[in-house]
Amino acid sequence: MVVGDEPFAVKTGAAILGQGGNAVDAATAMYFALSVTYPVAAGLGGGGICIVHDPAKNTTQEFDFEARDAAQPGAYAVPGNVRGFAVMQASYGALPWQKVVSPAEVQARTGVPISKALATRLAEAGDVIRLDAGLAALYLDESGKPKAAGTVVFNPELADTLAAIRINGSDVFYSGAVADKIAAYGGSEGGTIAKADLAATKAEISTPRVTRIGSDYVFLPSNKVGSGAFAGVLFDNLAKAQSTSVGAKDIQAAVVWAMQQSLKDYHVAELPKDLGATGFVAMDARGQAVACAVTMNGPFGSGHTVRGTGVTLAKAPSASAAGLASAFLSPIIAARQADDPAELAGAGAGGPNGAAAIAYALARIAGGDEILTRKDLRTTGVAPYDTVNAIVCSGRTCSALPDPAANGLGALVPVKEK
Template structure:
């Protein structure tokens, strides 16, 4: 039952090291030793995608550029939880513009129903990057295209997810060819993987923007495949796929303003309920002086509010964040509504389609996407940008970090961040600033990466 899962996940607080990658000029980090403000920070569940985000920042990209580049890279290196066929939520905090906004591009049902969701992520990332990015669109998409065409080595993060999704992979020819060996077992860490069809799709997106995905040859192949499988994604569905720009929910904890997904979304409603219950728990001393116990209580109460009693082990989601040296911060959480989404790849595109939200428990995946920004004011840099994703434990873990930060505690190491306890299915990743020190903290129990781009020497 999900109540037991939430309690074990948050209260167990398993502390294990994540993996690291040598990034050369980009520092693999659980903290920045110098008090100099870094050029930028990136964090996420899959190391090679985080490397792309950090490299984007090193090239002068904004946090929005880096987050968009990480998403496209994840669609190649971590397709079990992020893909062109899925969707999600991002929150952007830009003190230079004195604003914090939300981009909602969750996967939705096709007009005629069916098992496949109408993808929203490409549209959402393009809109966000166009409004807050510094770099040309091509530079944001091309690293992912390079991974897909030239190949990438399977990371431990991906290998861990492949091991638990063999039954899904075996049902799709494209996924089987990419991720299973000749004996039908998941390929091991370090195995090189290419995806020429996906590379071609990313090339179309690079050249034509979102229209290269939703229209033209790629869109035709997606709708034709869906029709042949009874999935009902039409050309009209793809053409109507939009990203909404909205105002996130704002609340105050201590001296910080907390920005969560809008309460108009399931994600915002659940995260807001956790924060509200946590505030009451701490005010009334329900958890005693134990903040951890208060977070567990708040999460369980939120689950009761929404009558959630059971969930699949893996909802196919991931979260990531980026900060740049101008103070812009972006936190994103995306989902495929299940591991590898529907488990069906549209022929000739390399695009695995997300499950339709109405397909049973798949619809609950978006409720646990919890990108979060915490800042003293809208015109000041964030002190926290992060995301819980994958389930209620992810939301609980980011809520714990928020409570610590707003209470004035320092979170400068992975053990301070804590973990969901059920990684890699539910994870928490965060960028945290305390005074003049900023750190990138991946989930302690997962195999992600936190990376800092050192300040350039003058």
């Protein structure tokens, strides 16, 4: 199964599973497809975090590749996504690298319709799009308005970049021809990304934080990253809320209090409406599960596209309040035992409501409830660009559940019994 915020990317992940790929292959293919079909939140210039749970190997690992400030901070973030997904796919993937990148390359070159999910965000991001010639050419019509859902968009420069990544691996993005163009653009446009910043970019592999909710082991991002620190505070506050008589009876109230308290603990009083983030999940027939969340630190990030590459750079974390986006990336996996298949693999992204929705789902499962339909998830509709996507299993039944307030998709790939 696969699930995410943008349907064309989800279908790409499903196709990879159908071709014999595992969950990591599917998640990697979904990410690269999102860079074409949903670049408002998942561009090649952004960063993120994934958690991989592989019961066959009895391992659960975290891959951290957040977009970071350059050594000399400026307007643009140093991208982490391409390196992160390359390292994760090399560690766990079953298919050749070329096979998981090529679908996105084809979509960029031959064109893909604007989905309702992307059109919704384009309508709010018009001011950002108008300031960049590359984005304007792609997403504005002749009257200067964002293009409507169903309009086919071609991005040959991005296709060329994806082709280079497919053929040469992630190194071309960080120390090759693409890196040269990014560094040259950053210097000429007042940014400060240097070749040394790109060359030094790594994906950190670590052990996620483990906590208990009911009878489940829950794997969260570790405390060394912002998303892990916030998730840790959130779940600690949720435990406090559920220890009260009111919180024990009313999960919704407990989650709301825990989120409000966590935001107070972090001194967050106000956030931008759109933090430019998205989450997606994959699970295969062997039980391998992957939950990922990525961000551009605002819609289309910095709003600046590197000429000749189709790569829009994320906004530097220190450049604005949107730099808090990484704190709300919430990939989470829950299982009865470390070597059991996941009961829940989910990802909240875009803001605190996405993280709260994941906490709500876990709390309900721990309380003995079944979450098997989309409407059973806690809606994030009060903050439209905070989303939650999850795959939830009960017994032998699993469901791929996109956010009930968004325009995503969950897809099942039939597996023939041997």
